[in-house]
Amino acid sequence: MHQIADLISIFERTFYQTYNTRLIKGDSEPVYLPATDYVLYHQVVFAHGFYASALHEIAHWLVAGNERRLSEDYGYWYCPDGRDKQQQADFENVEVKPQAIEWLLSTAAGFNFNVSVDNLNGEQTCRFDFQQRVHQRVLTLIKNGFNSRTESLLKALSHFYNTPWPLTAQQFNWQYPKELCNGV
Structure with a gap:
């Protein structure tokens, strides 16, 4: 049902x-x-043809303003897997909004969403604490509205996948499983 060629086309x-x-299927890291003198268009390159990776990278593009979109990787800081507790907290703070937008995009496309703490070899945190923050941002975005690029893509995905539009808070009914985070 979720063909990467469809997402690229949309x-x-x-x-x-x-x-x-353009959205580009990459062979390695996103x-x-x-644009440069050699490639005349901007490229949102996602990893290995994965639909979820494409949605995540699109979300970063939707967050980035005009100036950020003139720099490789939007000029953002990135610390790879293996982050300590403070680096992981910084990573999660930066990722709340893009992952909230990714959740919205996933829902508009009828695709399952999972938050990513992206730190398999580093300090472990409670993934559900982070998901709760992402969920709250989703609800805030629904209440306050989206930038024009985000809204355009949400509508296009909803239309293509025949999912409800406009998105509502009821579509994001998620319960925080507190008992799963004890001791983390």
């Missing part, structure tokens, strides 16, 4: 003409590459 129809940006 992104292209929604953004290429206006933003000179990256955002602004």
Whole structure:
């Protein structure tokens, strides 16, 4: 049901003409590459053809403003897997909004969403604490509205996948499983 070619096509129809940006299936790590003299369009490169990776990288693109979209990987700090407790807290703080948007995109596409703490070899934190923060941001975005790029893509995904539009808080009914985070 969720073909990466469909997502690439939806992104292209929604953004290429206006933003000179394409969604690109990568062979390794995801990256955002602004246009150059050799590649005349911006590239949102996602990992290994994974649908979830594409949605996540799109979410970062939707968060990034005009200036950020002129820098490789939007000029953001990134500390790879193996982060200590403070580095992981910093990572999660930066990831709340993109992952909230990814959750919205996933829902509009009828695709299952899972938060990612992305730190398998580092300090372990309670994934559900982070998910609770992401969930709260989802509800805030639904209440306050989306930027125009996010709304355009949400509508396009809802239309293509025949999912309810507009998105409502009731679609994001999630309960925090407190008992699963004891001792972390």
